[in-house]
Amino acid sequence: MELESSLPGCRSTGETAPSLTPRRRFRPSMPNDPIDLSATLSERARAGKLRLPVLPTVAVELLASVNDDNCDARSLAARVKRDPSLAAHVLRVANSARFAPKEPIVSLTQAIGRLGLATLREIVVSVAIKGSTFNVKGHEAYVEQLWRHALLSGRLAQEIARARRANVEAAFLCGLLHDIGRPVALQGLVDLCKEVGVHLSEPVMLQTIAGLHQEIGAVLVERWKLPDWVHAAVRFHHHPDDAPKHHDLVRTTALADALAHWLDEEEGEGLPPGLEHAAELDLYDDDLAALVVCSAKLMAEAQAAA
Amino acid sequence: MTERAHYDWVVIGAGPAGQKAAIQGAKDGLRVLVVDQGRAPGGECVNRGTIPSKTLRETAQHYAALERRSAGALHCQLSPDVQLAGLMLRVDEVREAHARTLSGQLLRNGVEFRQSRARFVGVRELELRTPGGAKSVVTGDKVFIAVGSRPRTPDDVPVDHELVLDSDSILSLVYLPHSLVVLGAGVIAVEFASIFASLGVEVTIVDRFALPVGFMDQDLSRGFVRAFEARGGRFLGSTKYKRVQGDGLGQVEVELETGEVLRAEKVLSALGRVANLKGLALEATGLAPTERGHLAVDAHGETKVPGIYACGDVVGPPALASTSMEQGRRAARHALGRPVPDEELGMVPCGIYTIPELASVGLSEAQAREKYGAILIGRASFHELARGMIQGADEGFLKLITDATGTRILGCHVLGDGAAELVHLAELAMLGALPVDTFVDRTFNFPTLAEAYRVAALEVIAQRVPLARAA
Numbered sequence: 001m002e003l004e005s006s007l008p009g010c011r012s013t014g015e016t017a018p019s020l021t022p023r024r025r026f027r028p029s030m031p032n033d034p035i036d037l038s039a040t041l042s043e044r045a046r047a048g049k050l051r052l053p054v055l056p057t058v059a060v061e062l063l064a065s066v067n068d069d070n071c072d073a074r075s076l077a078a079r080v081k082r083d084p085s086l087a088a089h090v091l092r093v094a095n096s097a098r099f100a101p102k103e104p105i106v107s108l109t110q111a112i113g114r115l116g117l118a119t120l121r122e123i124v125v126s127v128a129i130k131g132s133t134f135n136v137k138g139h140e141a142y143v144e145q146l147w148r149h150a151l152l153s154g155r156l157a158q159e160i161a162r163a164r165r166a167n168v169e170a171a172f173l174c175g176l177l178h179d180i181g182r183p184v185a186l187q188g189l190v191d192l193c194k195e196v197g198v199h200l201s202e203p204v205m206l207q208t209i210a211g212l213h214q215e216i217g218a219v220l221v222e223r224w225k226l227p228d229w230v231h232a233a234v235r236f237h238h239h240p241d242d243a244p245k246h247h248d249l250v251r252t253t254a255l256a257d258a259l260a261h262w263l264d265e266e267e268g269e270g271l272p273p274g275l276e277h278a279a280e281l282d283l284y285d286d287d288l289a290a291l292v293v294c295s296a297k298l299m300a301e302a303q304a305a306a
Numbered sequence: 307m308t309e310r311a312h313y314d315w316v317v318i319g320a321g322p323a324g325q326k327a328a329i330q331g332a333k334d335g336l337r338v339l340v341v342d343q344g345r346a347p348g349g350e351c352v353n354r355g356t357i358p359s360k361t362l363r364e365t366a367q368h369y370a371a372l373e374r375r376s377a378g379a380l381h382c383q384l385s386p387d388v389q390l391a392g393l394m395l396r397v398d399e400v401r402e403a404h405a406r407t408l409s410g411q412l413l414r415n416g417v418e419f420r421q422s423r424a425r426f427v428g429v430r431e432l433e434l435r436t437p438g439g440a441k442s443v444v445t446g447d448k449v450f451i452a453v454g455s456r457p458r459t460p461d462d463v464p465v466d467h468e469l470v471l472d473s474d475s476i477l478s479l480v481y482l483p484h485s486l487v488v489l490g491a492g493v494i495a496v497e498f499a500s501i502f503a504s505l506g507v508e509v510t511i512v513d514r515f516a517l518p519v520g521f522m523d524q525d526l527s528r529g530f531v532r533a534f535e536a537r538g539g540r541f542l543g544s545t546k547y548k549r550v551q552g553d554g555l556g557q558v559e560v561e562l563e564t565g566e567v568l569r570a571e572k573v574l575s576a577l578g579r580v581a582n583l584k585g586l587a588l589e590a591t592g593l594a595p596t597e598r599g600h601l602a603v604d605a606h607g608e609t610k611v612p613g614i615y616a617c618g619d620v621v622g623p624p625a626l627a628s629t630s631m632e633q634g635r636r637a638a639r640h641a642l643g644r645p646v647p648d649e650e651l652g653m654v655p656c657g658i659y660t661i662p663e664l665a666s667v668g669l670s671e672a673q674a675r676e677k678y679g680a681i682l683i684g685r686a687s688f689h690e691l692a693r694g695m696i697q698g699a700d701e702g703f704l705k706l707i708t709d710a711t712g713t714r715i716l717g718c719h720v721l722g723d724g725a726a727e728l729v730h731l732a733e734l735a736m737l738g739a740l741p742v743d744t745f746v747d748r749t750f751n752f753p754t755l756a757e758a759y760r761v762a763a764l765e766v767i768a769q770r771v772p773l774a775r776a777a
Binding site: 165 | 343345354398421423436437474475479480
């Protein structure tokens, strides 16, 4: 994975690591031991001691109000209007390539009318999650890349679900949130490194995040009380066969994840990845080819929304 | 070089029809290959149709029965944020167990299964393509086309699987919608409409015909409308939609030709199904679909090309899993040169899993009058039966149609809990040519709904006397 940002290099500060938990202490002789840091983060996550982002109220309300008659366009508009940055973001998305307005959309009411309630909810939840979670000081470019990947995965998951004649509502959320453990793990590592006084090299940090993100992400979505299918997608998207249930949704997420990496990092060159998931989803090479055809549009949308 | 293989039979499609055909052949010692585009046998029946929808129906039925059977003592209300998956808790287990059973059956019988898409490259020669794109060619002495069907999507209904769904995507909804408009009133439409209405969703059915499920006896169709409306549903018969469009605010508008505009959170498009013939390259065989997009077959399921059979949804109505299985079995027996049962396939019973159930066997009242002129009809309401009273089955009834002498049973139609099971008694009586009197002379368990047969038979017998006197 190529990073746009440069993570701090690996060097020891020589400081003695403070006590982290009553049972665990970093050994000064192994300040850069990623396994140790990883185990500590993992242990903290399991014990509920990891600092987890709080889902903003507006997102909680929206996630809980999918079936709420009172959450109509007017009340949503009122909530959006209270948050100027959110309102600006909605206008930006309304004018993006995805919706391609003939005339520029200049008012929120006009934007809501064009986007529809479902899309508006999607945007608001996305913005709220971005603000709370995809926000690690000093690592902006990396987190930005993670966010773009999340958005692209969400849209790809939607299109995969549509191609399978399956409902698209759940697929977007699973795609959007599947890697939510990465920024949280990054924040946790940054905090931990500060605590013990070490710096990890970029590759080591990425490797540690990769090893932890599913577990930490699962803890987070559980804390946020999101549905069990989101939990399954977050926890098992790298090993869909291990998911106890919701296999199709987890595989949809896994395929979206693989395609999003391929599109963003390989620029869609060579054979599309994730064929093992495609077969399990009863998708054929021509179905994937159709997805790839619309991927340029999805990439543009993800970039516009990022 | 492309891999080539020859089989005695190649069966395209592993749904109910294909699977039964394949097993018949394998039991006779033939080398049989089943090709399906899905990863496991079962077809739409297991993965999107019968099994998942019946699992949801089971929950809805219990939910609806709880209030009814408690005589209002219990009032049930689903939590607004209840997830649809939560109402189909066992669906994955049921689906996987059923798929395992089907795979096991194929394996035990030595049937080879491949996940591939098939297209004809010769009369009985097929090119197979795996999801990854690997190609192979297979030939068969006999080929069975059992590719099933998929929901029809008319050009003027924007199915996006988000606001406007079809019968495949509706079961993957996350939450129960508050309101639902169902376009169409065929089997799938009325099943889903009654399930969602029983779960408290505001459901409106829009259909161009005056009554739903028009191929059933009209008393059943009317009985369904009564029961559906009693659960809060609305049936708009003889009504056409003019426009279906998202309103941009999270709802869908359905404009009717009457000028009325219905607004609902979701729309279910259930306007029939189309055979999965696209991509099969039938032209290589000399076959072509009928005007309605099906394959024409003779009484044994053989197409006009010798050695190519078709069975299941691909040959058209009634497109029920039960009928498809029988079509597959019979086509296979004919291909094997084995005797095929004498009775017409039209005698197979029809069960519609609405809430309450509808079931029929034999002729409807209209068909019987057209064919025989004078007929006798006996009816029994479930609320007259002890078991019916216990169950609170007020809306249920059984209708027995006989010839003019009141002896020979021509048809039987049942509405109510257990209708699909109950109708089998009439089927066996008809196949055994048992007179109506059998239902009076024999002993039935008490209390059971089967007693309805005795009540209906007595009503038929009572009509014999005035007829005899008049003669």
